[in-house]
Amino acid sequence: MQTLNNEAKTNQTKKYSLIDTDIHERVMYEDLFPYLEQPWRRYIEDCNWQQEKHMPFTQPAVAGVDRADAKTPDGKPAGTSLPFMQEQLLDANNHEVGILTGALDPSPSSMHGWYEMATALASAYNDWQINEWLDKDSRLYGSVHIAAQEVGNAVKEIERVGSHPKMIQVLLPIDDIAWGDPYYHPIFEAAERHDLMIGMHHNEPPAPLGKWPRYFIEWHSLIATSHMAQITSMIFNGVFEKYPKLKLMMIEGGFTYVPFLMKKLDQQFKDLRHEVPWVTTMPSDTIKNRMAFTTQPLEEMSRKEWNLLVEQMGTDEIICFSTDYPHWDYDSPDEAVPKGLEDDVLERIYGENARKFYPKLPARGDI
Amino acid sequence: MAAVICREEELEKQEMIPGSVDNIPVFVCRTSEGEIRAFIDRCPHQGACMSKGKIDGAPMSTAPGEYSFEHEGDIVRCPWHGREYNLRESGKPLAPVKGKLKEFSAYVKDSYVYVELKRGS
Numbered sequence: 001m002q003t004l005n006n007e008a009k010t011n012q013t014k015k016y017s018l019i020d021t022d023i024h025e026r027v028m029y030e031d032l033f034p035y036l037e038q039p040w041r042r043y044i045e046d047c048n049w050q051q052e053k054h055m056p057f058t059q060p061a062v063a064g065v066d067r068a069d070a071k072t073p074d075g076k077p078a079g080t081s082l083p084f085m086q087e088q089l090l091d092a093n094n095h096e097v098g099i100l101t102g103a104l105d106p107s108p109s110s111m112h113g114w115y116e117m118a119t120a121l122a123s124a125y126n127d128w129q130i131n132e133w134l135d136k137d138s139r140l141y142g143s144v145h146i147a148a149q150e151v152g153n154a155v156k157e158i159e160r161v162g163s164h165p166k167m168i169q170v171l172l173p174i175d176d177i178a179w180g181d182p183y184y185h186p187i188f189e190a191a192e193r194h195d196l197m198i199g200m201h202h203n204e205p206p207a208p209l210g211k212w213p214r215y216f217i218e219w220h221s222l223i224a225t226s227h228m229a230q231i232t233s234m235i236f237n238g239v240f241e242k243y244p245k246l247k248l249m250m251i252e253g254g255f256t257y258v259p260f261l262m263k264k265l266d267q268q269f270k271d272l273r274h275e276v277p278w279v280t281t282m283p284s285d286t287i288k289n290r291m292a293f294t295t296q297p298l299e300e301m302s303r304k305e306w307n308l309l310v311e312q313m314g315t316d317e318i319i320c321f322s323t324d325y326p327h328w329d330y331d332s333p334d335e336a337v338p339k340g341l342e343d344d345v346l347e348r349i350y351g352e353n354a355r356k357f358y359p360k361l362p363a364r365g366d367i
Numbered sequence: 368m369a370a371v372i373c374r375e376e377e378l379e380k381q382e383m384i385p386g387s388v389d390n391i392p393v394f395v396c397r398t399s400e401g402e403i404r405a406f407i408d409r410c411p412h413q414g415a416c417m418s419k420g421k422i423d424g425a426p427m428s429t430a431p432g433e434y435s436f437e438h439e440g441d442i443v444r445c446p447w448h449g450r451e452y453n454l455r456e457s458g459k460p461l462a463p464v465k466g467k468l469k470e471f472s473a474y475v476k477d478s479y480v481y482v483e484l485k486r487g488s
C-alpha cells in the first residue's frame with residue numbers, strides 16, 4: 001500500500017521527541033471574517049482589498065512556493081486544513097509539538113501604510129489561530145501577530161492575547177525594518193512581561209540590495225543576510241541588556257551563517273564598543289545565550305561538516321529542528337539532518353533545545 | 368519479483384501511477400514517445416513521493432537570459448524541492464549532482480503493466 005509519505009519510513013525521529021519550530025498554517029480571508037470587525041471586513045468583502053505582495057516570484061517549485069503534495073484533498077491551498085496537516089505532518093512524523101509561525105502573507109508588520117487595517121488583521125488572525133488551531137490540537141503552539149508600525153497598538157495586542165497558555169512568541173517579520181530600533185522596544189517589554197520570546201521570520205525582505213534581485217535563486221540564496229542584519233541590529237541596539245529575560249528565535253534562515261557572524265560581531269565590538277557603550281556582553285555570548293536558530297532550509301552536509309560548524313559556534317544548544325511545512329523547501333525530519341550524529345545531539349536539536357528556549361512549552365511528556 | 372501496477376490502457380502520458388513491488392514503492396509512467404517506464408517512488412534527495420510531483424519539460428539554455436523549453440513529457444519533477452530527473456535517461460538528474468532516480472524494468476503482459484525489481488536499462 002502507498003504510504004502518505006514514503007520518507008516517514010526511515011523513522012529516524014520516532015526515537016526522539018520532535019518539536020518542529022516552523023510550521024505555516026494559512027488563512028484565507030473568508031476564514032478571518034468571523035473574527036474581523038467592521039469596517040475592516042467590508043474593505044475585503046466589498047472592495048476586494050488585499051495586502052500588497054512584495055515578492056515578484058512564484059516559481060520555485062512544482063506548485064509554486066508550496067509542496068505539491070500539500071494541497072488539501074478538497075483542493076484548497078496548502079496549510080489551510082488542520083485535519084490534513086495532522087495527517088500529513090503531525091501524525092506522520094510523530095510530532096510532540098508544532099509551533100505555528102503564520103503568516104498572513106505578508107505579515108501585518110510588513111504593510112506599507114494603513115496601519116489601522118494591519119492592527120485589525122493581526123487581532124483577527126490571532127483569534128482565528130487560537131480558535132481554529134491552538135484550541136483544537138494539543139500539540140500546536142502559536143505566535144502572536146502584531147502590526148508593529150504602531151507600537152502602542154502592538155503592545156495592546158500582546159496584552160490581549162499574550163497570556164494565552166499556548167502563545168509562546170511574538171512574531172516579527174524580517175523585512176525593511178531593523179527591529180533593534182528603540183521605537184520598537186515597548187514590544188520587547190510587553191513580550192517579556194508575558195514570558196513570550198521574539199520569533200523573527202523573513203517575510204519578503206528585499207535582501208540584499210534594497211530591491212529585488214533578478215532571479216528567485218539569488219534572493220533565496222541570500223536570505224541569511226537579512227537575518228544577519230536583524231541580529232546585528234538587536235545586539236548593538238542593546239535589546240538584550242535592556243530586557244534580560246528576552247530571547248530571539250531566528251526562523252527559516254538555517255544556522256550555518258552563525259559562526260561567521262559571531263566572529264565578525266566580536267571583532268567589530270572590540271574596536272567599536274565606544275559607539276554603543278550600552279552593550280556590555282560579547283556578541284557571540286549574546287548569540288549563544290539569548291538566541292536560537294531553526295534548521296531549515298538546512299544545506300546538505302556531512303557529519304564532519306556539521307561538527308565543524310558546531311565547534312566554531314561553541315555550542316549546538318542553539319540549533320532547533322524545523323520543517324517549514326508546507327512550503328516547497330520543507331525539510332523532512334528523517335532525512336534533512338546529517339546521518340550519524342550522536343543520540344544526545346539529535347535529542348537536543350529535535351526537541352530539547354527548543355523546549356529550553358521557550359519557557360511556555362510543556363515539560364517532556366506533559367502534553 | 369514482479370507485480371502488476373495498473374492496466375496498460377489506464378496509463379496516459381504525463382501521468383504517474385504509483386504501486387509497490389515487494390514493499391518497494393514504485394511508479395509507472397510513459398515517456399513522450401509512449402514507452403512505459405518504472406522508477407522508485409521515492410526521491411533520492413529527501414524521500415518525497417515522486418508520483419505526487421509532475422511530468423513536465425525543462426527550461427534549458429545556451430546563454431544567460433535565453434530560455435528554451437525542452438524534453439517535454441520526459442522530465443519528472445519532485446513535489447517538494449522540485450528536482451528534475453530525465454525519464455529517458457534512466458532517471459538522471461538535470462542538475463550536475465549525483466543521485467539518479469532508480470529505474471526498474473517495466474513490461475506489459477495481458478494488458479497489464481508489470482514492474483520487476485531488477486534494475487531497468
Ligand code: FES
Nearest residue numbers: 410412413445448
Ligand atoms: S525530496 Fe525531492 S527534491 Fe528534495
